[in-house]
Amino acid sequence: MALLEIENVTRRFGAFTAVDKVSIGIEAGEFFTLLGPSGCGKTTLLRMIAGFDLPDGGRILLNGADLAGRPPEQRPVRTVFQSYALFPHMTVEGNVAFPLQMAKTPAVEIPAKIAAALEDVRLVGFGKRYPHELSGGQKQRVAIGRALVTHPTMLLLDEPLAALDAKLREEMQLELINLQKEVGITFVYVTHDQTEALALSHRIAVMNKGRVEQLDEPSKIYSFPKTRFVADFIGQCNLFSGPVAAGGYGVVTLDVPALGPVRVATASKLPPGSPGTIALRPEKIRIQADAPIDTPDNHYRGTVADLLYMGDVTVYKVATPGGMRVEALLANSQSGRAKFFEVGDAVDVSWSVDAGHFIEE
Amino acid sequence: MNGKPKPVAAATGSRFGRWLVSGPPLVYLLLFFAIPSLIMVLASFRTPGEFGGLAPLFEGGRLDLNLDSYARFFSETIYAQIFLKSVWYALFTTLFCLVLAYPLATLIAKSPKRFRDLLLLLVILPFWSNFLIRVYAWMIILGPNAALARTVNGVLAWFGHEPVPLLFSSFAVLVCLVYVHLPFMVLPLYANLEKHDQALLDAAQDLGANAWQRFWRITFPLSLPGVYAGAALVFIPALGIFAIPDILGGPEDSLIGNVIKQQFLETRDWPFGSVLSIVLTVAALALAGLAAWVARGRLGAPSSTREARA
Numbered sequence: 131m132a133l134l135e136i137e138n139v140t141r142r143f144g145a146f147t148a149v150d151k152v153s154i155g156i157e158a159g160e161f162f163t164l165l166g167p168s169g170c171g172k173t174t175l176l177r178m179i180a181g182f183d184l185p186d187g188g189r190i191l192l193n194g195a196d197l198a199g200r201p202p203e204q205r206p207v208r209t210v211f212q213s214y215a216l217f218p219h220m221t222v223e224g225n226v227a228f229p230l231q232m233a234k235t236p237a238v239e240i241p242a243k244i245a246a247a248l249e250d251v252r253l254v255g256f257g258k259r260y261p262h263e264l265s266g267g268q269k270q271r272v273a274i275g276r277a278l279v280t281h282p283t284m285l286l287l288d289e290p291l292a293a294l295d296a297k298l299r300e301e302m303q304l305e306l307i308n309l310q311k312e313v314g315i316t317f318v319y320v321t322h323d324q325t326e327a328l329a330l331s332h333r334i335a336v337m338n339k340g341r342v343e344q345l346d347e348p349s350k351i352y353s354f355p356k357t358r359f360v361a362d363f364i365g366q367c368n369l370f371s372g373p374v375a376a377g378g379y380g381v382v383t384l385d386v387p388a389l390g391p392v393r394v395a396t397a398s399k400l401p402p403g404s405p406g407t408i409a410l411r412p413e414k415i416r417i418q419a420d421a422p423i424d425t426p427d428n429h430y431r432g433t434v435a436d437l438l439y440m441g442d443v444t445v446y447k448v449a450t451p452g453g454m455r456v457e458a459l460l461a462n463s464q465s466g467r468a469k470f471f472e473v474g475d476a477v478d479v480s481w482s483v484d485a486g487h488f489i490e491e
Numbered sequence: 492m493n494g495k496p497k498p499v500a501a502a503t504g505s506r507f508g509r510w511l512v513s514g515p516p517l518v519y520l521l522l523f524f525a526i527p528s529l530i531m532v533l534a535s536f537r538t539p540g541e542f543g544g545l546a547p548l549f550e551g552g553r554l555d556l557n558l559d560s561y562a563r564f565f566s567e568t569i570y571a572q573i574f575l576k577s578v579w580y581a582l583f584t585t586l587f588c589l590v591l592a593y594p595l596a597t598l599i600a601k602s603p604k605r606f607r608d609l610l611l612l613l614v615i616l617p618f619w620s621n622f623l624i625r626v627y628a629w630m631i632i633l634g635p636n637a638a639l640a641r642t643v644n645g646v647l648a649w650f651g652h653e654p655v656p657l658l659f660s661s662f663a664v665l666v667c668l669v670y671v672h673l674p675f676m677v678l679p680l681y682a683n684l685e686k687h688d689q690a691l692l693d694a695a696q697d698l699g700a701n702a703w704q705r706f707w708r709i710t711f712p713l714s715l716p717g718v719y720a721g722a723a724l725v726f727i728p729a730l731g732i733f734a735i736p737d738i739l740g741g742p743e744d745s746l747i748g749n750v751i752k753q754q755f756l757e758t759r760d761w762p763f764g765s766v767l768s769i770v771l772t773v774a775a776l777a778l779a780g781l782a783a784w785v786a787r788g789r790l791g792a793p794s795s796t797r798e799a800r801a
Contacts, residue, residue: 180697202696215694219712228708232699276698 131194133158133316134179134284139188141174148174150340151188156284156318161310163319165327166337167363172320175337176286179318180209192283203232207284208277212292214269216261222248222272223257229280243279250309251275267298274309284316291326303329324364328352336360353411354487361409361489366445368410368457371491374400381483384408389454393427396488407489412459414485417446418478419471426480432456434475444469448479535560535765543759560762564770570750574770577747578778580661581729584668588676588725589718591669596680596717600687607685614677622671626738629667633657633739663739668729675728676721683717684710719786727775747771 132155141149149171156162164172177183179190181202190197197205208229217225226244235243248254251271261269270290277285287306291299307330310317321327327334328348335345336359344356355361361369372386377399384392384406394408416422422429435455436447441462448456456479462469471477536556538546548555564570599610617625632639635656644654657663687710695705733748740746745753747767754764 182693182697202693203699203701209694209697211690211694213688213690215688215690217691217695217709228695228700229698232704280699 132156133160133193134318135189135191135194136175136179137189137191139175139178139185139190141171141178141183142186147340149178149185152337152340152342153188154335154342154345156316158316159314161307161317161319161330161332163321163327163331163334164337165321165324165334165363167322170337171340172322172337173288176209176288176318176320179284180207180286181205206282207286208280208282209286209288210270210273210277210290212289214261214273216269216272216276218261220260221257222253222259222261222264225261225272226257226276226279229276233280235280247275247279250278250313252305266294267302270294270302274306278309278313278315281313282315284318287317287319289321290319292321292323299326306330328364336363338363355409355489358407358409358489358491361407361487366412366457366459368408368412368415370408370410370454370486371405374402374404374406376402382406382488384488386454388452389430389450389456390452392486393483394486394488395483398488398490400490405491407491408486409489410481410486412445412457414481415456415458416480417448417458417460417471418480419475421478422480427483428485429478429480430456431476431478434471434473434477437469437471437473439469444471446471446477448477531765531768534761535769537762539760539762543761545761560760560766563763564766570767573745573750574747574774577730578774580665580668580746581726583665584672584729585676585722585726587665587669588673589722592673592676592680592721596677596684599677599681600684611678611681614674617674623734623738625671626667626735629663629670629739630658633663633666658739659741659744661740661744664736664744667735667739668732671735672725672729675724679720679724680714680717683714683720687713715786719782722782723779727779730775731771 134154134156136152136154136156139149139152140147152171152175164175166172174183178185179197181197181200181204184198192206217228220228223244226247227240230240230243244257245254248257251274253268253271253275256264256268256272261272264272270293273290274285274287290306291302294302303326306317319327319330328351331348333346334348334351336343336351338359344351344360346354351360352364355364355367358369361367370384370386370389370392372384372392375383375385375391377383380395380397381393382396382398382400384394386392386408392408398406400406416426421431430450432448432450434446435449438445438447439462443459443461446458446460448458450456458479460470464470534545536558537548538555538557538559540546546555595614599607599614602610631637634640635658640657643657647654691709691713692705695709700708731748731751733746733752736744736746736749737752748771751764751767751771754760754767758764
């Protein structure tokens with residue numbers, strides 16, 4: 131049995147269903163992420179775990195015990211709020227001591243625990259400062275240290291890095307991974323940032339419109355999206371939709387309007403005529419100037435209509451004669467040249483049957 | 492001017508503009524506050540006139556200034572006693588106002604935005620009728636034939652206790668003092684509580700604090716600036732008030748304000764009245780200073796100025 135069992139949990143606000151029959155099991159020691167666009171229900175779900183909101187249906191079990199009827203102050207879970215919510219009238223030490231005092235920790239033990247917590251979040255020497263004397267990243271660390279000092283069963287993090295700038299965010303991501311490994315406490319992390327989710331998590335639940343679209347490891351979510359929404363939301367993706375033209379030998383051919391027949395490897399056995407989608411990551415597409423000498427499974431000519439130069443890589447938007455835009459990504463790896471192609475160049479895009487991922491609709 | 496070179500003309504222009512704006516109120520305060528205060532200080536060293544007012548400043552070619560009135564204040568303990576009693580009345584008033592105003596201000600701050608203006612309007616509604624009329628209204632409410640006195644004395648009689656008069660008592664004075672000053676406590680408290688961040692209370696609850704702990708550890712300390720502002724607005728006027736004890740109090744309820752009024756209008760001993768006024772002003776300033784000093788020590792934390800500097 132998982133540490134936290136979310137069973138068929140539903141939450142409605144008037145006519146709007148924020149969380150719709152969600153069932154998730156979160157294991158002890160896991161770094162679990164709820165990922166989705168704003169309004170997908172991820173924060174509502176987190177607030178129900180913390181106890182700030184109550185489900186209209188379903189149960190939330192922690193260690194097998196139903197959490198219903200237990201107010202937030204009596205749940206062994208702690209929340210790190212997006213706004214940090216540090217107490218402005220207390221020093222860093224005062225903030226970290228607060229949950230210890232609430233838990234009636236003997237006064238003699240408190241200083242050592244504060245010191246340990248501040249060391250965990252690399253804030254030694256900041257104990258006497260007030261929150262307004264700290265930077266955003268330091269405030270965030272105080273919030274995390276304060277939440278961890280009583281060794282809760284679970285830490286809930288509500289978009290904790292959203293207010294930080296990109297450079298600091300990356301630094302804090304690494305720190306969070308290490309911290310979670312060190313303290314061994316289960317983290318439930320809420321974010322709308324898919325790169326953050328992919329980098330941090332052991333498992334991700336991708337949510338949309340109150341439902342879990344896919345629950346899996348980051349690499350599986352990225353490579354094998356189960357739905358069109360997941361494919362589109364996580365990273366960049368070419369989505370080719372059309373009716374199935376023919377099947378056989380584990381390969382399906384899709385008749386994609388504006389592009390032509392596209393072949394993809396799949397175990398799916400859909401009858402011809404039923405709709406399907408192929409999700410194809412830009413980095414899996416081969417883009418070159420001349421026609422390939424081998425005979426690739428999928429192969430189209432086109433011209434570079436647009437490009438995004440990103441430094442390490444360039445994203446090329448290739449227009450095919452039929453009017454389809456194919457997005458391909460190529461590392462700027464050739465020495466002596468900034469990038470391979472310019473807008474207007476005639477190019478050849480190709481990919482193998484197993485490059486794309488077939489999604490039934 | 493933070494060291495930046497500015498065109499001279501612009502600098503003088505802005506300085507002239509500043510004086511133009513702040514001049515009239517300064518002149519007003521100088522004429523009607525500073526100069527009268529100085530006259531009062533001077534009067535406190537003079538001799539009372541035979542038929543009231545002041546004896547001539549130059550008597551037989553020599554300046555007549557003395558410390559007689561001050562000596563009288565410090566030698567006759569009755570005045571110090573009345574003074575202490577006034578401080579007590581003002582302290583009680585402040586405390587009762589705080590206890591009554593805090594829940595009310597919280598209620599207003601937490602009510603939906605569209606009701607807030609209405610509730611605030613209700614708080615300041617009493618100001619629309621005259622202060623004295625409102626004090627006289629309490630004479631009727633507390634009068635011996637009013638329902639309140641009858642009920643109270645009915646209950647007391649049931650317990651075999653003699654009837655008590657509600658009017659012309661310290662009870663009546665205190666009730667009316669609290670009534671009159673309550674809005675001055677509610678408004679600054681509301682202004683403070685309205686700005687509180689709900690996320691802090693959520694965080695405190697998440698960290699294990701129950702409702703009581705959330706109040707004493709988070710809400711109350713953060714509301715202290717509002718509490719101090721309200722306390723000053725209630726305590727200082729309550730300390731010098733004379734109308735309420737005059738109308739609703741008994742002979743025992745004379746406060747320092749009544750004695751001062753008496754010295755000027757009845758006894759006609761202006762120097763001694765001036766001494767009492769000066770002592771009252773100095774005491775009010777000293778208590779306000781003490782409160783500010785205690786506040787800084789207790790808060791320790793970011794006052795708004797420190798926040799601004801950081």
